[in-house]
Amino acid sequence: MKITYTARKVNLRDNFKERVEKKLSKFNKLFSEDATANVVVTLEKNRQTVEITIRDHSMVYRAESTMPEMNDALDRDIEILKRQIRKNKTKLEKRIKSGNIETIIADLPVDDEPVEDEYKVVRKKQVLVKPVTVDEAILEMNMINHDFYMFINADTSEVNVVYKRADGDYGLLEPTND
Numbered sequence: 312m313k314i315t316y317t318a319r320k321v322n323l324r325d326n327f328k329e330r331v332e333k334k335l336s337k338f339n340k341l342f343s344e345d346a347t348a349n350v351v352v353t354l355e356k357n358r359q360t361v362e363i364t365i366r367d368h369s370m371v372y373r374a375e376s377t378m379p380e381m382n383d384a385l386d387r388d389i390e391i392l393k394r395q396i397r398k399n400k401t402k403l404e405k406r407i408k409s410g411n412i413e414t415i416i417a418d419l420p421v422d423d424e425p426v427e428d429e430y431k432v433v434r435k436k437q438v439l440v441k442p443v444t445v446d447e448a449i450l451e452m453n454m455i456n457h458d459f460y461m462f463i464n465a466d467t468s469e470v471n472v473v474y475k476r477a478d479g480d481y482g483l484l485e486p487t488n489d
Contacts, residue, residue, distance in 0.1 A: 312339055312346045312365070321354035327381060334389045335363075341396060342367040352381055363388045372396065440470060448473045449481055 312335060316323055335348055346367035353360040361384035362375040374391035378384040442465040443451070452460035452473055459474040464485075472484040 312336075312342055312344075312348055314348045314350060317349065317351040319351065319353040321352055321359070321381075323352060327352075327385075330382065331385060334385065335365075337389075338365065338392070338396075342370075359384055361385050361388055363392065365392070442468070445471070445473060445483060 314328075314332060314335060316328060316331075331350055342365065346365060349362075349364045349366075351360075351362040351364075353362075357379060358377050359379065359381040360375065360377040361381055363373070363385075365372045372392055372395050374388035374395070376384040376387035376391070378387065438461060440461055440463050442463045444465050447465075448460050448462040448471070451462070452458075452475070459472055461470065461472050463469070464471045467485070469486055471486075474482045474484065476482050
């Protein structure tokens with residue numbers, strides 16, 4: 312797995328990078344050699360945010376934690392990633408050629424959270440999508456008090472989604488083939 316580091320308002324020490332590599336090496340059996348992990352560390356006042364995104368072909372796993380210490384945030388992110396992998400274990404087992412995923416993630420603590428093997432769609436809704444600008448889509452999303460809004464981008468004529476981020480800012484999802 313190739314690991315890329317991004318540091319925002321902080322200098323990353325080699326011992327932190329070694330710790331990240333050691334923690335992420337536990338996941339090497341689960342992903343192909345082409346997998347990439349992006350680690351973004353941000354320092355804001357007394358808070359340090361560590362964000363880990365693992366991409367392997369069509370699979371994307373992401374965890375983000377904010378704590379006073381970056382090592383604590385890293386540990387929390389690793390636990391979040393383990394939980395995501397456990398929830399998706401049956402789908403991953405179909406993709407992994409060798410070994411049982413249970414032996415790979417056996418050190419996970421057992422929690423009361425149920426592990427689902429199948430996803431259940433409990434509601435289906437059709438929405439009218441119309442060509443609008445990104446700013447108009449954000450305004451519409453805020454007017455209907457939702458956290459996301461799907462629309463046709465008037466500039467690109469493609470279906471996009473705007474969403475409200477945890478930090479209060481907005482994000483835009485655009486389709487791509489890469």
